[in-house]
Amino acid sequence: MTLHPDQPAADVRRPSAAGTMTADQAAGFAATFDRLVGNVGEALxxxxxxxxxxxxxxxxxxxLLLxxxxxxxxxxxxxxxxxTVQGSHHRIQFTPDLLPSDVTGVTVYDQATRTFEFHPGPVFASIVxxxxxxxxxxxxxxALLxxxxxxxxxxxxxxxxxxxxFMVIATQNPVEQAGTYRLPEAQLDRFLMKTSIGYPDHASTVQILAGASERDRSxxxxxxxxxxxxxxxxELATTTHVDGAVLEYVSLLAEATRxxxxxxxxxxxxxxxxxxRTAKVWAAAHGRHYVLPDDVKELVGPVWTHRLVLDPEAEFTGTTSGDVVQRVLADVAAPLERRAAV
Incomplete structure (x- = not known):
């Protein structure tokens, strides 16, 4: 892996002979992950x-859907x-008159060469x-599907x-709904997570205001x-070990939502x-080469809440997807013993 010259490279290149991540590799993964998070934290x-x-x-x-x-x-x-990842970034302002070709790109006929040439759209970037x-x-x-x-x-x-x-970070404003088109369930399911940034705390706000002359910290x-x-x-994150009991726990949680x-x-x-898959990355980011039920509990909210379709009567009474997920977590017992390795 290539890091900045004054950042030591972590030992994260190859899985063990058994095809699973080692403890040393997990520690290296977590160290690299923390440096990436810390770098972005200077801007956010x-x-x-x-x-x-x-x-x-x-x-x-x-x-990610924000x-x-x-x-x-x-x-x-x-x-x-x-x-931070030495990649490109494009911003697409979605408006009612935006066309699919404005996102993906268009093929144009070049009269000089008498050939069709593809002009890539803004979707061709590391972060969109x-x-x-x-x-x-x-x-x-x-067009994004x-x-x-x-x-x-x-x-x-x-x-x-x-x-x-390649990653899409999509945003939507929960306050103003006039003139918007609700994302269909098929597209919501394409987003791995849905979360919100929220307003910063008092100390962070003061620090942001102190640097008001700097328009772009990033x-x-x-x-x-x-x-x-x-x-x-x-590739390394995919080799994080997941015990059979954890897989059964995820399956039981999913069945409970249904x-x-x-x-x-x-x-x-x-x-x-x-x-x-997200739990594998989350475990490695915490320096572990194996997934715990607590990893599942911590991630089930951002990974699952936007995938649930509530009954209209439940929505009318004020029930949210988050409420359902929390009740399911309370009803389904987490595993205490290991089972067949996967």
């Missing part, structure tokens, strides 16, 4: 947990992450900020690969790792896989 003050979730999302090769009020640092997060994604029409929203799921874009029958790492961040280094971390009287549609198999 007072939000280390959100930054950790965002990097866990990136190293799971997933996408539902938050304007001015909370969503753009700063995307820019800082792109700068889809700002106010719910303001675009469903047709334009669907292929690239979010398969990391590629097909235009006029020709497939173009997205860079690696512009001064140094890249700590190359895109190839991120790919190595992604059986809950408040839900019309529970967590799918894709959602269960997303939770297991």
């Amino acid at each position: 003050l007072g939000k280390p947990h959100v930054v950790r979730l965002a990097f866990a999302c990136m190293l799971t090769e997933g996408h 539902e938050d009020a304007p001015g909370t640092g969503k753009t700063s997060l995307a820019r800082a992450m792109a700068g 900020l889809a700002d106010e994604i719910n303001r675009a029409s469903p047709k334009t929203q669907s 292929e690239v979010m799921e398969e990391a590629q874009v097909t235009v006029d029958g020709v497939t173009h690969a997205a860079p690696r790492p 512009g001064h961040l140094r890249p700590l790792i190359t895109s190839a280094g991120v790919a190595e971390l992604i 059986d809950a009287p408040e839900t019309r549609l529970g967590v799918s198999v894709r959602g269960s896989l997303a939770l297991v």
Whole structure:
């Protein structure tokens, strides 16, 4: 892996002969992860947990949906992450008149060469900020489905690969709903996590105000790792050990969301896989080469709440997806013993 010259490289390159992460590799993974989070924390003050979730999302090769009020640092997060991983960053302002080709790109005929040439759209970047994604029409929203799921874009029958790492950070404003198009369940399911940044605490706010003359804190961040280094971390995280008891625990939780009287549609198999993959990264980020039930408990909220479809009567009474997830966690007992290794 390639880090900045004054940052020691962690031993995270190869899994053990058994194909699973070692304790030393987990420690190296966590050290690198903490440095990446700390670097972004210089631009997004007072939000280390959100930054950790965002990097866990990136190293799971997933996408992040931020539902938050304007001015909370969503753009700063995307820019800082792109700068930290030495990647490119594009921002797309979603509006009702935005066309799919404005996102993916378009094929143009070159009269000089008499050939068709593909002009890539802003979706071809390491970090793509889809700002106010719910303001675009469903047709334009669907232009992101292929690239979010398969990391590629097909235009006029020709497939173009997205860079690696590739991550979409989409935002939507929960306050103003006029003139918006609700994201369909199929697209929500493409997002690995949904969370919010929120307002900073008092101390962080004072620190931000003290640097009011600096408009973009992320512009001064140094890249700590190359895109190839991120790919190595992604591959290593997949070798984190998951005990059979933890897998059964995830399955029981998913079944409980489907059986809950408040839900019309529970967590799918894709959602269960997303939770297991994210838990692998989360465990490694904490210096462990194995997943604990506590990792699942900590991640089930941001990974699952946006995947639940509630019964209309439950919504009318004020029940939220978060309430259902918390009740399921309380009802399903976490495993205490190991089972067959996976």
